[in-house]
Amino acid sequence: MHEKQLMEKQLVGARAAELVEDGMVVGLGTGSTAYYMIQRLAERVRAGLDIACVATSRQTHELAASLGIRILDVNQVEAIDLTIDGADEIDEHFNAIKGGGGALLREKIVASLSRKVVIIADSTKRVKQLGKFPLPVEIVAFAHKHTLKKFEQAGYPAKIREKDGTLFVTDGGNHIVDLHLGRIDDPEGLAETIDRMTGVVDHGLFIDLVHEVLLAEDGDVRLLKKTDGE
Numbered sequence: 141m142h143e144k145q146l147m148e149k150q151l152v153g154a155r156a157a158e159l160v161e162d163g164m165v166v167g168l169g170t171g172s173t174a175y176y177m178i179q180r181l182a183e184r185v186r187a188g189l190d191i192a193c194v195a196t197s198r199q200t201h202e203l204a205a206s207l208g209i210r211i212l213d214v215n216q217v218e219a220i221d222l223t224i225d226g227a228d229e230i231d232e233h234f235n236a237i238k239g240g241g242g243a244l245l246r247e248k249i250v251a252s253l254s255r256k257v258v259i260i261a262d263s264t265k266r267v268k269q270l271g272k273f274p275l276p277v278e279i280v281a282f283a284h285k286h287t288l289k290k291f292e293q294a295g296y297p298a299k300i301r302e303k304d305g306t307l308f309v310t311d312g313g314n315h316i317v318d319l320h321l322g323r324i325d326d327p328e329g330l331a332e333t334i335d336r337m338t339g340v341v342d343h344g345l346f347i348d349l350v351h352e353v354l355l356a357e358d359g360d361v362r363l364l365k366k367t368d369g370e
């Protein structure tokens with residue numbers, strides 16, 4: 141990772157933690173940008189901020205709990221006031237690709253339960269068109285080779301994700317297929333097509349789930365709102 145990108149992640153992560161208010165139920169995202177948000181949030185909790193959080197991955201749960209942040213099971217909360225999460229790509233319509241870290245399913249569930257979703261992004265994440273970043277799709281382990289083949293037969297260059305020489309396993313016990321599409325002309329249509337495929341649990345296309353983007357750019361942070369026509 142370039143130094144500039146790292147600094148932007150730190151900057152935007154720390155700034156995002158300031159969006160959290162006393163009494164909120166907060167959804168904590170996953171990834172390196174979320175890491176910096178959680179670090180700053182923990183400082184605020186130690187200084188007296190009273191919040192409860194739900195985590196989008198085991199990794200985030202462990203990190204936040206180790207820093208003294210109160211984590212609830214998602215079934216214990218009625219709703220989530222604010223979720224702050226990273227993204228692999230975010231376009232002008234606030235559609236995103238997520239799941240680079242393999243947490244897309246819980247991330248999408250938590251986002252769908254949230255009153256407000258804010259994506260925290262370094263400047264490399266903002267794109268005109270989605271698709272350069274491989275689109276992660278979570279598939280069940282059963283018959284995964286056949287599901288992979290179906291993606292290829294449908295014309296989507298697909299690669300099953302591996303980690304340390306074995307298949308990557310998500311928090312839900314599933315596998316991930318990364319679709320190397322290059323560009324996605326119709327995110328909504330693609331999302332519907334993938335949703336219909338047997339063996340698919342969910343995919344990393346986040347359509348109409350994001351309300352705001354906190355974007356690091358030129359050494360500063362800008363809050364973009366969907367109502368701005370973004």
Ligand SMILES: O=C(CO)[C@H](O)[C@H](O)COP(=O)(O)O
Nearest residue numbers: 171172173226239240241243
């Ligand atoms: O979707 C995610 C994990 O599943 C992450 O939010 C996404 O990969 C961005 O990660 P990072 O902040 O490390 O660039």
